Amino acid sequence: MNNQKQQKPTLTGQRFKTRKRDEKERFDPTQFQESIVQGLNQTGTDLEAVAKFLDASGAKLDYRRYAETLFDILVAGGMLAPGGTLSDDMTRTEFCLFTAQEDLETMQAYAQVFNKLIRRYKYLEKGFEEEIKKLLLFLKGFTESERNKLAMLTGILLANGNISASILSSLYNENLVKEGVSAAFAVKLFKSWINEKDINSVAASLRKVGMDNRLMELFPANKRSCEHFSKYFTDAGLKELSDFARNQQSIGARKELQKELQEQMSRGDPQKEIIAFTREEMKKANLSEQAMIGIIWTSVMSSVEWNKKEELVTEQAIKHLKQYSPLLKAFTSQGLSELSLLLKIQEYCYDNIHFMKAFQKIVVLLYKADVLSEEAILKWYTEAHLAKGKSVFLEQMKKFVEWLKNAEEESESEEEEAD
Numbered sequence: 001m002n003n004q005k006q007q008k009p010t011l012t013g014q015r016f017k018t019r020k021r022d023e024k025e026r027f028d029p030t031q032f033q034e035s036i037v038q039g040l041n042q043t044g045t046d047l048e049a050v051a052k053f054l055d056a057s058g059a060k061l062d063y064r065r066y067a068e069t070l071f072d073i074l075v076a077g078g079m080l081a082p083g084g085t086l087s088d089d090m091t092r093t094e095f096c097l098f099t100a101q102e103d104l105e106t107m108q109a110y111a112q113v114f115n116k117l118i119r120r121y122k123y124l125e126k127g128f129e130e131e132i133k134k135l136l137l138f139l140k141g142f143t144e145s146e147r148n149k150l151a152m153l154t155g156i157l158l159a160n161g162n163i164s165a166s167i168l169s170s171l172y173n174e175n176l177v178k179e180g181v182s183a184a185f186a187v188k189l190f191k192s193w194i195n196e197k198d199i200n201s202v203a204a205s206l207r208k209v210g211m212d213n214r215l216m217e218l219f220p221a222n223k224r225s226c227e228h229f230s231k232y233f234t235d236a237g238l239k240e241l242s243d244f245a246r247n248q249q250s251i252g253a254r255k256e257l258q259k260e261l262q263e264q265m266s267r268g269d270p271q272k273e274i275i276a277f278t279r280e281e282m283k284k285a286n287l288s289e290q291a292m293i294g295i296i297w298t299s300v301m302s303s304v305e306w307n308k309k310e311e312l313v314t315e316q317a318i319k320h321l322k323q324y325s326p327l328l329k330a331f332t333s334q335g336l337s338e339l340s341l342l343l344k345i346q347e348y349c350y351d352n353i354h355f356m357k358a359f360q361k362i363v364v365l366l367y368k369a370d371v372l373s374e375e376a377i378l379k380w381y382t383e384a385h386l387a388k389g390k391s392v393f394l395e396q397m398k399k400f401v402e403w404l405k406n407a408e409e410e411s412e413s414e415e416e417e418a419d
Contacts, residue, residue, distance in 0.1 A: 029069040029079065033090055035061055036073050040093040047109045050095075051116045058121050067127035068134075074113070075135060075150070084141020097153060098146045104192060107152040114153075115162055129163050136170035139181050151185045155192030158205060165205040172217045183218045187236045199240040213252055215245045253285050258295050258302075265303035265324070275330045290340040293331045297344045300324045306354065314358040318365055325369035338376035339384055341366075346380075350389040359389075360396035374404045 039057060043049035057063075063070060072080045077099060078092035086092060100106050118124050132154060139147055157163045171182040193202055206212040216224045219232075226249045230242040260281075264274050282292045304320055307313045321328075332338045345362055349355040366372045381394065381401045 029066050030090065032061055032066045033069055033073060033079060036070060037078070037091045037093045040073070040095045044095055045100075047113055051113050054113070054117050055120050058117075063121055064123055067124055068131060070124075071128060071131040075131075076146075080138065082138075084135075084138030097149055098142070100149065102145050102149055102152075104152055104195065107149060107192065108156055108196075110153055111156040111160065111162070114157065115160065118162065129167055132157070132163055132167045133170045136167065136185075137173055137176075139176055139185060140179070147181070147185055148188050151188030152192040155189040155194075156196050158189075159193045159196035159201060164209060165211055166209040168211055172214070177218065178220055183232060186218050187233065187238065190233075190238055190241050191236075194238070194240060199244055202241070203244055212248050215241075215248070250285070254287075254291070254295055257281050257285065258299050261296065261299035262303045265299060271324070271327050274327055278327075278331070289331055289334055289337045293328070293337045293341045294344050296327060296331055297341060297348070300327070301348060306352075308354065310354045310357060313354045314361055317355065317358050318361055321362060321365055322369065325366065325371055328366065328371045329369065332371055335373070335376055335379075338372050339380060342372065342376060342380040343384070343386055346386050346393055347388060349393070350386075356389065356392060357396075359393050360400060363397065364400060374407075377401065378404060 035057065039053045040050065043053050069079055072078065073093065073096065075097045076084075076086060077094065077096040079087045079090050081087050097110050100110065114128065118128055135150060136154075139150075142150070154163070154167070158165060158167075171177075171186060173182070176182040176185075190202065203212065206215075216226075216229055219228060226246055229245050233239070233242040233245070257278075261274065261278065264277070278292065278296065281287075282289075287295075300321070304316075307316050328341065332341055342363070345359065345366075349359040349362070363372065363377065367374070367377060377397075378401065381397055385394065
């Protein structure tokens with residue numbers, strides 16, 4: 001029995017209990033801060049020398065563990081306490097972003113320092129984004145000049161892809177929004193971003209992280225309107241941004257309208273009611289008939305489950321569109337609207353491969369239902385069609401177009417004889 005006990009495996013090595021005091025010393029950034037501050041005091045305002053010092057120091061100092069401390073010093077001159085004030089008990093430097101000159105050129109030079117540092121030490125990338133998010137939450141603790149510099153720097157970093165636009169979520173903090181800090185900061189930020197690149201770069205980055213529809217949130221709920229946003233940013237010299245936000249708002253409204261129409265159709269609401277509702281919404285959203293017919297077409301085609309078999313889907317589509325032809329007819333009172341609808345049909349049949357062979361039958365049905373006129377069909381055929389599936393669709397329509405032309409010629413000669 002005793003022998004068996006002795007033969008049991010034992011763990012080798014020693015285990016020490018770490019005291020909290022020792023742990024604190026292990027993660028104490030004081031020495032790290034002193035090294036960085038000393039280096040910055042020696043390099044002064046020479047940012048080339050700063051970049052070289054940071055590059056070399058990464059080999060000796062633990063950037064991975066003290067990333068937040070490093071970025072705090074480079075931005076504010078020392079470690080930041082919650083809320084954005086500098087910690088009193090630590091060494092600081094006068095050579096940092098917040099004490100630099102408040103102009104775009106200087107901020108571009110600082111952006112280069114961060115860019116070089118993160119390119120050299122890739123693992124700092126995530127920590128740097130977290131730092132910017134934190135700094136944005138601390139905006140109220142900084143002076144106006146410090147906020148301006150941080151805004152310009154952030155705009156430049158966003159333009160050059162050094163950080164993701166997701167950091168802007170910090171600006172939607174309720175307190176910052178309520179006191180107008182977020183909107184004022186956003187003006188400087190977007191100005192430097194657009195100056196560095198253009199509005200298309202801003203739009204693409206915002207879309208990528210789903211921020212393109214959230215710009216209104218820079219204002220309190222009672223001021224969250226397209227008109228207020230537009231006036232605020234246009235007056236600040238950012239008309240491009242206010243136009244972009246207006247456009248996004250309009251896209252959002254269209255999506256909502258399409259969703260509502262789709263639901264009405266799925267429920268089988270009477271078409272008279274759908275037409276009345278659509279007219280009202282069209283007026284409210286200030287939409288043209290051409291824009292409206294596109295929304296209606298998408299809603300009509302999204303309100304059913306389509307058969308996956310090509311030979312059955314055409315029959316299903318004809319039946320479905322015949323039912324909704326009065327709705328389509330109500331919003332094709334202009335030639336341009338008819339043409340818009342034809343282009344939507346072409347695009348839909350091209351994008352949904354099961355519908356490729358259904359194009360001609362859909363057009364003929366809508367012609368017979370007085371939704372599409374021969375003028376619109378002929379104009380589409382001769383000059384206004386899209387490149388998508390062009391050869392296939394023109395070939396499908398060839399005989400019908402010839403028939404239309406002959407019918408038109410016969411009708412003209414009959415009129416001449418009558419005269």
